[in-house]
Amino acid sequence: MSRLAGSETPGRKGGVRVTAEAWRDHLVSLDEWDAMPEEECRRLEIVDGVPHVVPAAATFHSLAQNKLAYWLNEQLPDELTAVPEADVVLNISHALNVRRPDVSVVPTHLAEHNPKRYDAADVVVAVEIVSPGSERADRVTKPMQYAKAGIAHYWLIELDEPISMTAFELVDEVYELVKDGTGKVALSLPAPVTFDLDALTRRR
Structure with missing residues (x-):
């Protein structure tokens, strides 16, 4: 792996x-x-x-973010909810770290209380969509922080053609690759979901 x-x-x-x-x-x-x-x-x-x-998102980034959250909420079990741009507290013991993944999957019973933020322990999946200027943060810095905070799954989406998705799972405090693909992608964790990546930036 x-x-x-x-x-x-x-x-x-x-x-x-x-x-x-x-x-x-x-x-x-x-x-x-x-x-x-x-x-x-x-x-x-x-x-x-x-x-x-945080720089304002470009159009394709916003379309992909909203569509991914919608697809997840259509497919995830009732106990999980996908939330776009939720604040996540990664660490407060030394210096504060608060990140805002493009999409976070959290327990529904927490989302229903409309919290201002989530703790990293509440986040099942953190998703980042790479944008110009955020490449190193999304590919290196943020996954390192998310892994250290114990977030079990990290998904990275690249919007350059062909649109690609790379899924990682936390194993022994390090993210290991579990899926890397373009086009139609199927994942089994944290629940069975499928995506047509080519449609992420389309209006319909």
Whole structure:
């Protein structure tokens, strides 16, 4: 098996609205992250305690993300739900890491409570769709973080023609390849699902 190698950003601090410049002298805590207005923190990920702006998705990326979440929710068992762009807390013990996978599969009973975020322990599958500028993060940095956080499955989708999908499963704290394909792809874990990758960026 192959292995996978391992502007203004407002918040509230003491009742005063502050920008990303205010975080330069210290690392962001989970409490500070929670205090940020939702419309602002949705533009950010936290990497080792430092806010990083998430670029706006291109059209094909958005189409693929929405369609994949829809396909998953059509096929997954009732106890699992696919959620696009959910915040996932990977680590708080040293420096805070909050990532936002393009699609996360989580237990339905948690999703039904409309949480602001999920813990990594709640995430069954994390999916990233590679975009220009995010190649290294999606192929190297994020899977290393997801593996360390214990997320059992990681799927990577490449939108360059032909559209491809690579699925990994966590084994001994390292992601091992379980499926790599184009066109129609079938997976058995965490539940039987099939995808027509060529249709991911089509309107219908």
